Amino acid sequence: MAPATFTAIVNPVSGGGHAAARWEPVAVLLRSAGAAVRTVPTHDRAHAISCATQAAERGDVVVAVGGDGMVRDVAEGAVRGGGTMAIVPAGRGNDLARTLRLPGTGDPTAIAELLLAAPTRTLDVLEVNGVIAPGNVYIGIDSLATRIINAGRGLPALLLYRLAPLQAILRWRAAGYTLTVDGERREVRAHTVVVANSGAYGHGLRIVPSAVLDDGLLDVMVVGDGPRAKIVAFMREAKRGTHPSRPEVTVRTARRVTVDADRPIPVCADGDEIAQLPADIRVRPGALTVIAP
Numbered sequence: 001m002a003p004a005t006f007t008a009i010v011n012p013v014s015g016g017g018h019a020a021a022r023w024e025p026v027a028v029l030l031r032s033a034g035a036a037v038r039t040v041p042t043h044d045r046a047h048a049i050s051c052a053t054q055a056a057e058r059g060d061v062v063v064a065v066g067g068d069g070m071v072r073d074v075a076e077g078a079v080r081g082g083g084t085m086a087i088v089p090a091g092r093g094n095d096l097a098r099t100l101r102l103p104g105t106g107d108p109t110a111i112a113e114l115l116l117a118a119p120t121r122t123l124d125v126l127e128v129n130g131v132i133a134p135g136n137v138y139i140g141i142d143s144l145a146t147r148i149i150n151a152g153r154g155l156p157a158l159l160l161y162r163l164a165p166l167q168a169i170l171r172w173r174a175a176g177y178t179l180t181v182d183g184e185r186r187e188v189r190a191h192t193v194v195v196a197n198s199g200a201y202g203h204g205l206r207i208v209p210s211a212v213l214d215d216g217l218l219d220v221m222v223v224g225d226g227p228r229a230k231i232v233a234f235m236r237e238a239k240r241g242t243h244p245s246r247p248e249v250t251v252r253t254a255r256r257v258t259v260d261a262d263r264p265i266p267v268c269a270d271g272d273e274i275a276q277l278p279a280d281i282r283v284r285p286g287a288l289t290v291i292a293p
Helices: 019-032 045-058 068-081 095-099 108-117 141-150 157-171 228-238
Strands: 005-010 036-041 061-066 084-089 120-128 131-133 136-140 175-181 184-196 218-224 249-254 256-261 267-269 272-275 279-291
Touching: 005 019, 005 045, 005 068, 019 036, 019 061, 019 084, 019 108, 036 045, 045 061, 045 068, 045 084, 061 068, 068 084, 068 095, 068 131, 068 272, 068 279, 084 095, 084 108, 120 136, 120 267, 131 272, 136 141, 136 279, 141 157, 141 184, 141 267, 141 272, 157 228, 175 218, 184 256, 218 256, 218 279
Parallel strands: 005 036, 005 061, 061 084, 084 279
Antiparallel strands: 120 131, 120 279, 136 184, 136 267, 175 184, 175 256, 184 218, 218 249, 256 279, 267 272
């Protein structure tokens, strides 16, 4: 069987502007194995989705070279184009790649071997107000933290991911949320609502440990109102994955969730603000084919 054709969609600003350099050794190895390789630097989100969609429709393997935001955009194109996606983690968080146990850019040979062997699995995706996201949607103190993270691209990633939540806590006050979960409506004062598919974000946090990428379900976590000291305790426990046992935390599964609030709150997915409230979130089971062990 002839080697596949790969189209790499590269975010030029990922990894401090080093994403293209991290991809090039992989591209050289793929070409030396006889594969055809195209490399497309992106201009913006719409351009990334468009290029990924066209590549998927041609039958190319579409490679997301960047962080979780680039993975989200390329995943949307792969789903629209009915194609196969691969991930070369070259961003700050790389949480979906970590969850899938993909090799990092420090080992281009391992990446090239995986792409050429092309083992695939199907993943669920979230659709939020028409936007595809393979990871998680979050609305609350953590989405405010995402705004802070994206405004501080000059800082080291791990430092930024730890400082931003603390800054968000100082600016945040609990909101009144209206949730409709599989048709059941309720109102709650809370600090955040997470609708999870992968359950991982924030540079390695398993924020919703029960989430599974291919079970056909959303995991809905609500962190209820409480003093700021409780938020700090929640963050500390989140590093160990023990936070779902806290009394202010509830987790349930669903297939469709609508989230609204009593004031504007960022609606974020996989590292970027992608929608406004109200957010209509549903699962699309098995919609994304990805190369992964």
